[in-house]
Amino acid sequence: MTDGGLLSGILPTVIGAFCGWISGGVGGFFSARHEKKKAVHQREKEVSVYSEPLAHAAFDLQSRIYNIVERHFMNHFYVHGDERTREYCVENTAFLISQLFCWFELTRQELYYIELQNEKDTRQLLHLQDNVQTLWGTDKTKYHGIFCLFAGEQRAIGENLIIRRDGSSSCMGFAQFMDTFPPGKNKQIDILREEISKLGANEHLARVRLIDIQNLLIDLLALLDPKFLRFPQKSRQKMQLRNAR
Template sequence: MNTELIVALISGGIALVSAGFAMWGQFTSARLAADLQNLQLAEARRLEREKTVSRYREPLARAAHDLQSRLYNILAQGFMHLSAENKTERERSYVLNNTVYLIAQYFAWTEIIRRDIQHIDLGTEEETTKLARLQDNTYRLWQTDRFGSLFRVFAGEQRAIGERMIIETPRGPECIGYSAFLDQNLSEKDPLLNALREDVRECSASLEEARPRLIAIQNVLIDLLDFLDPNYVRFPKERRRKVGQ
């Protein structure tokens, strides 16, 4: 084999190897670019999910905390009994209207979540399913007939009360504040809220009848709080005692 042929074969081999390396480099670059794009998309989805969660998690947790706290005071601290002994109209009015408001506020935030995003996507199917189950438990406890008629609120009524309390703001839908609730006399104008007012009035004299339902609701609200704020960042552990345990 002459020298020129050998040189040509070597040159051809080098060219093939170089072409192979070039193709491998292009393939690797394309794969890295695709991986980077996928990571960027995943991060964007994560940030959007966190934004959505933070938008709804805290007000839902706040509404659950406020309501369970009031139920605890009613069930374990004699709140309704003491209110019946109050001599001032201001105190009686606060007990009545604020209790109705706290119930309606919770319905409002559950309705906002149902309407806007159906449920909070927490990133994993297990976590999301657990939250949906906790929310469903509260719907069920309000509407079941096994606790009698006092504080029985059907699922559609829960939604209707929630809708009545929702206002649109630049940040999106929110629940009206207590001041606006009082200014609009909502609990007197709306038949469903007025029914809640009557239940609160009756509860002061018939707490034992209301106790089983209110205990069950208070307990599941604590479970919801433990899920939404597991590290006790916003709501301290000592304020989350379940009645009956």
Template sequence: MMEFLTEVFDKTIEILGSATLVGGLVALFAQEKIKGFTNKNVEKFKAELKSAHDVEMKALDRKLKVEDEMQEYKLSFLHSLNDLQSRIYHLVKSDMAGKYYKNGDEQSKDYVVNNTVFLIGQYFAWLEKIRTEVQFIQLADSNDTNTLSKLLDQTVTVWQENLEGKATFAVWAGNQRAIGEVMLEKTDSGRHCIGYGKFLTEFSNKKNPIVANLDIQVLALLDDVGASLDRLKSIHSVLIDTIILIDKDQKIERKFLEKLV
């Protein structure tokens, strides 16, 4: 084999006339091969780097999307909590039922009934959305998230438990979820709670049995707020605790979050 290579080398010198030139050509050939090999490695490295970057960016996009959704859930849920706690507070402390339902005109009566039903339904709608789509709202502190989960469970209980042997103004767990379901509508960006206008259009005729049953409960409540006072206080307390827990930026002024005593 060596004799063959030597013969080829000698013939190449004979043709080209210089051992130095042949050596140079061999070195150039080797350099080009190394260069080609190096370029392939560089391109491969670039491709791998780009792939890793794409994966990282997709993960970041997903994380930001989840955070945006969480923020949306948190703000919408916060407003539903505050709307309902405010209504309960004024029913108990400001005699809202006496002023606008018992002694008001027909328009005032209709508003108090329909809007109270809507505020309760809106609250259950956001609870249902949280349960089915995000399970729970992630807060900055994991302990707060656990506390929130417990408060949401407590919410189910205070709406349905018998208080002193009475079940006035009670909404059972299954009905809570059913109300939430009918109050949610599908949109291009997911399910959202319907607005008050659409609620009046679709449910004021009392044909939906789920909402009609809640309407009956609200009418009974407005006839005698005192009979449901213990439940209202329990519900209101949980609402206030939930607001304070998730509203770290104090978007809702604390002076409007007075608990019923």
């Protein structure tokens, strides 16, 4: 066989092997890329189970605090309200606070799932939660002892609202909160109700603590919703003590 004949016999085999190698490499590359995208999507889905309701809880509570401080919510609907509005003021505000404590507790317990895009963000999340807990429980003179909830009380309140079902954990809604914890049923939540009721006559003394808490909740929203996709920027402004009317 001539060299040309030998080459013509080998060449198709070499080319076929090379093409197969290239095809396998390209296919493997795209397969790995697809699996990576799937893993990222699954991770985002797992994180959203906790981060989204935590963000909603933070937004709802900061909105209520804004209404208490800037629009005198307690004065209008509790001090000068009827039985229905007084009950709503206390019960719904108690729920909004309890809901935040519940999601705080769940993120602590399920930290593996709440890890954000990087370790820095995760540390910042825990730092903000600790700051809220500390601020709510401190007895510093500037807070006048009004609207104070100790760390253990906060965690107990949060634990009370946790619902565990089919291997997953969540927070009960307002209706279930009302049915499960009527006045006199739970000591920690009754303490919370009492502190809220005091705001009616002592709103001015609670302003510093309320504003400081609202500011931390805005920081929490900046971490969980930095691009304002869920909550508009105009509804997430930090209150200033000098501007509180």
